[in-house]
Amino acid sequence: MGLDMLRKTFRYAALAAAALAMGATANAAYDVDILPPASPIAQQIYDLHWAIMWICVGIFVVVFGAMFYSVFKHRKAAGAKAAHFHENTTIEVIWTVIPFLILIGMAYPATKTVLEMKDASSPDLTVKVTAFQWAWEYDYLQDGVKFTARLSTPRAQIEEWGKKGQAKGADYLLEVDNPMVVPAGKKVRLLVTSNDVIHGWYVPQLGINQYGIPGFVKDAWFTADKPGVYRGQCSQICGKEHGYMPIVVVAKAPEEYAAWVKEQKAKMPAAQAPQQVAAAAPAAPAADPNKKWTAEELKAAGEKVFAANCAACHQATGKGMPPAFPALDGSKVVNGPKAAQLALVLNGKQGTAMASFARLSDSELASVVTYTRNAWGNKTGEAIQPAEVKAARK
């Protein structure tokens, strides 16, 4: 189609111009377009965007063609004498009505897409997405699978303050430990919400950008055209680690998806003992609350839970980033009565970035609290059992 050719030509021309003007190297990513669409809605968005772009380019050429013609022709330096005309009702009506008609032309196809986007009825699969600072929890309501996805890029690749960072991987900041897996070609309905502040579940190639709002559930849907990996990020500023909560969606053929569900289910009960919490992290349903664990078991598991949930703010060294994120090493709360620390971890602290971590299991909380009370310079010698956490929840 002619329009497509034009689009391609334009893109190549823009790329070539950019490359020439800026001396770009061959592997530089000078993308100038929306990412390739991977769902029917994303395709419609892509087409709408280009349709509007071409209308804008057309108007720009006509309007600014006239202006620059005037700038060159009607210069005093070129001997132009000023005319004195002004006010002309016919012209003024024309330039009011024509833009109005163009806008109607734009609004019509957009309206159709809006209605389609908003129709999340009869999905093949429903997944509840819960955002929290700073990860995503996916709960597959029909299939009974539930897990958390958080950034898997090592901090050593990120932090370069005054030193050279580790070489960055190809998917730097766009990789997670447990990607969301969906069947390709099926309508997936998302129920998006949040545990703490507002986040945005944004995967451009699937045509979704939906805020997760604490206390409310909003729905959105997508159908991935074909198997593949689609990456996105949190779109709404949500605190310190906002830039570090990516989304990875892996679309698999339906049979492979079924196999994945089976495998996930098999994994889940194994995550009950504290030693295994980390191994199968982060999916960890309630462990047997009556079992007693040794201090060593708790500390070992707690260190992993700490790295995954706490270290972003309080730092692996326990020194925190005061004053916003206090040190735990030597902290009065951590070295004080354990009930107070448990209450703080379970309820969060109003007016600070300390959120409630009640969503973690009893065994995860028991191990991480035990770890903080016995790590770095903290030497309380206490071990907190999952049963104590369970009791503290009430």
Next chain:
Amino acid sequence: MSAAVPAHDSAHHDDHAHAHPTGLTRWLFTTNHKDIGTLYLFFALAMFFLGGSMALAMRAELFQPGLQYLNPEFFNSLTTVHGLVMVFGAIMPAWVGFANWLIPMQIGAADMAFPRMNNWSFWLVVPAAILLVASFFVPGGAAASGWTLYPPLIIQQGISIDMTILAVHILGASSIMGSINIITTILNLRAPGMTLMKMPLFVWTWLITAYLLIAVMPVLAGAVTMLLTDRHFGTSFFNAAGGGDPTMFMHIFWFFGHPEVYIMILPAFGVVSAIIPAFARKPLFGYASMVYATASIALLSFIVWGHHMFTVGMPAAGNLFFMYATMLIAVPTGVKIFNWIATMWQGSMTFETPMLFSIGFLCLFTIGGFSGLVLAVVPVDITLHNTYYVVAHFHYVLVSGALFALFAGAYFWLPKFTGNMYNESLGKLHFWLSVIGFNIAFFPQHFLGLAGMPRRIPDYALQFAEWNMWSSIGAFVFGFSQLLFLYNVIECIRSNRKAADNPWEGADTLEWTHLPSPAPYHTFETAPVVK
């Protein structure tokens, strides 16, 4: 600073006999509209450099992927305070400064209607700015939620939020007083014969802007007061656990926030409508339709706030309503652009710095208008919301829109304010460096947004590296070329290049036709008669 305004003892025949304070007390206690205008303009310039330094700190961090200089929390504070300082500290006070200087002179009034309140309006702005800046130094650091201050994120932070809320309250009070002053002045103090439909467009756009301010600043005050009571007094306006709704804050904030955008841009329309006819030596093509277009834009600005919220999950009907209303704004905005071009058509144009900045405004503001149209379309907005495309869009309308018009106005009226001509070559150099730097900084951000790079992040994936590098380079070129403006203004004040009473062939408003350059301390004590 005192050189910015002709001293009282200059030999102008219409100077007052009574003495007024000199030195610091002159500025503290002044009720003179020109002094207060000067205070506002210098204050805005200082804030512009402060906010600009924050932007450059962010662009330095974003020069390459990884964290090199800033920690993420501080980066978030910079994005927040940069926005607040530029909106409330630089652009708005700069327009109030121009309003103070120009409105009385353009309508033939002796001063503003409420001179004492005028003084108070300015001196309120200063403590507000101090509160904002000081919030960087309290435990927890400055507000780090983006300038939109969305709860619940904002509830998590410390005392800096209370300082920010207080600052917003003070600024709101100042704006409301300023607006009352401007409206009263325009409606009551016009010279005989100066009918509403003869007023210069800058006066018209400010009249409408002042009404917008009075309508929306109390709404913002209400929203931040609710934040304050949610934080300290146990209310739950925005807390779902207590029956509130975080989305409600967004609705209230943007009911203020969208008209706020027009508060910053309408006076720019007025300035450009003064400059283009002056340098085309031809009357404005459609004066009446410009007035009506301004009023339509102002009215429409009250029913488009939802376009900032297409991703919160409003029902389809809500999304569609806000999409249609937003697209409609393109019509009166288009009328304005066409009018300016029709004014240039068959004129006899020269291209001094004010005209260059006005033409730069025309081209680049229109690009911002186009990207606004793209963003108005709900499905496209879904994929671009909170990406760098949005950052590019609003910098095209606020920097190459509002700020370029401010520069155009500054160069245009500097001869009247100071009595001296600015250095034309330096002015042109400032223009070209600004245009080039600005476009290198912000045009690539469209591409970053299209490729899905979220805004307000200190670090990014590798495919965004190239355009970010160019954006940072452009930002530094743009930022440092503003020092030329500072130099140019100071040099102009101190120079001896006396300006003619009307240095511009085509300028025909009262301040050019009836007053000497520099404009004396007191003007139009006897109102002129407008034919």
